[in-house]
Amino acid sequence: MTFQGDTVVLGAGVVGLTTAVVLAEAGLVVQVIAEEIPGVTSTAAGAMWGPYLVEPKDLVDQWSQHSLETFRGFAADSATGVRAASGIEASRSADEAPDWATALPGFQPVSRADLPPGFASGYRFTVPLIDMPTYLRYLEHRLRTAGGAIVQQRVPTLDDAPEASTIINCTGMGAASLVSDATMRPIRGQHVVVTNPGLTDFFSEDTGPSPDLLCIYPHGDTVVLGGTALDGDGSLEPDAKAAANILARCTAVEPRLAQSTVVDHRVGLRPTRPRVRVTVDRRTDGTPVIHNYGHGGAGVTLSWGCAREVHRMLTNKQQPASPA
Numbered sequence: 001m002t003f004q005g006d007t008v009v010l011g012a013g014v015v016g017l018t019t020a021v022v023l024a025e026a027g028l029v030v031q032v033i034a035e036e037i038p039g040v041t042s043t044a045a046g047a048m049w050g051p052y053l054v055e056p057k058d059l060v061d062q063w064s065q066h067s068l069e070t071f072r073g074f075a076a077d078s079a080t081g082v083r084a085a086s087g088i089e090a091s092r093s094a095d096e097a098p099d100w101a102t103a104l105p106g107f108q109p110v111s112r113a114d115l116p117p118g119f120a121s122g123y124r125f126t127v128p129l130i131d132m133p134t135y136l137r138y139l140e141h142r143l144r145t146a147g148g149a150i151v152q153q154r155v156p157t158l159d160d161a162p163e164a165s166t167i168i169n170c171t172g173m174g175a176a177s178l179v180s181d182a183t184m185r186p187i188r189g190q191h192v193v194v195t196n197p198g199l200t201d202f203f204s205e206d207t208g209p210s211p212d213l214l215c216i217y218p219h220g221d222t223v224v225l226g227g228t229a230l231d232g233d234g235s236l237e238p239d240a241k242a243a244a245n246i247l248a249r250c251t252a253v254e255p256r257l258a259q260s261t262v263v264d265h266r267v268g269l270r271p272t273r274p275r276v277r278v279t280v281d282r283r284t285d286g287t288p289v290i291h292n293y294g295h296g297g298a299g300v301t302l303s304w305g306c307a308r309e310v311h312r313m314l315t316n317k318q319q320p321a322s323p324a
């Protein structure tokens with residue numbers, strides 16, 4: 001399948017904007033069309049590099065690694081909202097180190113005495129931490145600088161998208177209705193944003209399959225506190241009880257947060273399916289479509305790897321990476 005000419009990217013979350021940047025910087029004429037600019041779920045992310053609630057592992061590892069290298073390059077420029085943060089991932093049971101973290105810089109076990117009360121194991125490492133509102137503004141700016149355009153509009157079905165040489169579908173949860181993907185399900189997540197009492201290190205708990213998460217992500221003047229993972233819940237309304245529980249969990253681990261003031265509540269729907277969909281397809285009129293959605297709890301982590309995959313498909317250098 002050979003693609004040429006104008007490319008329409010549907011979706012302005014981290015997946016759509018990153019894909020559009022990669023294509024525009026490769027010299028393609030790119031127009032992003034999206035209902036929300038930027039995507040609400042992408043704005044709600046914490047965000048830390050690391051795979052969570054996403055499959056298949058082999059491709060996730062490959063795509064994540066490419067993103068990791070790219071994010072590392074951003075850390076020197078504060079305008080990107082990305083920094084290399086040191087911190088601890090801990091568990092209340094004596095767990096093995098998370099396999100995705102062992103190769104990260106500064107990786108080392110933390111002694112029990114240096115962990116908050118109630119924790120049995122923990123590991124320190126340095127990882128990209130991303131302030132999503134700033135980062136999404138950076139991506140928008142980078143896209144416009146490369147000549148890309150962004151239009152705010154809902155596109156109910158693929159057939160309603162304008163004529164284009166190629167359509168790239170980066171609609172996250174929107175893909176459930178846009179392309180009638182019945183395998184899609186939301187995993188709702190909520191964060192509370194508070195003023196920063198002086199934190200620089202991140203902290204996160206390996207909570208396994210629990211719907212109650214615990215993460216503390218400092219971003220300069222503010223700290224993003226999490227979180228939740230409610231499978232099948234598609235509501236975007238902040239839940240006051242969930243917010244109170246998040247604050248209580250995080251303050252128990254980091255007592256300085258008791259001095260903080262709440263400045264925002266963010267809710268997003270992790271766009272989850274059995275496997276990320278990065279595949280080539282066709283619209284009913286024959287227009288080539290490349291899907292790039294279903295990144296679950298790791299859309300930021302996968303964004304640059306998947307965008308490169310889309311570019312490869314578009315330039316016909318590689319066959320589709322994952323079956324539908």
Ligand SMILES: Cc1cc2nc3c(=O)[nH]c(=O)nc-3n(C[C@H](O)[C@H](O)[C@H](O)COP(=O)(O)OP(=O)(O)OC[C@H]3O[C@@H](n4cnc5c(N)ncnc54)[C@H](O)[C@@H]3O)c2cc1C
Pocket residue numbers: 010011012013014015016033034035036037038039040041042043044045046047048049050153154155156157170171172173174175178188189190191226227228267268269270271293294295296297298299300301302
């Ligand atoms: C609380 C929370 C914490 C998270 N933390 C992390 C983290 O630390 N690290 C990480 O890697 N990931 C994290 N994630 C996951 C990550 O946020 C998602 O995987 C990612 O944002 C998905 O990006 P997206 O661009 O596919 O979707 P979205 O951000 O939802 O963007 C979809 C875009 O498509 C548009 N759209 C949809 N349907 C249509 C339509 N019919 N017509 C026009 N436009 C349409 C929307 O308006 C929007 O612009 C977290 C998620 C949540 C909720």
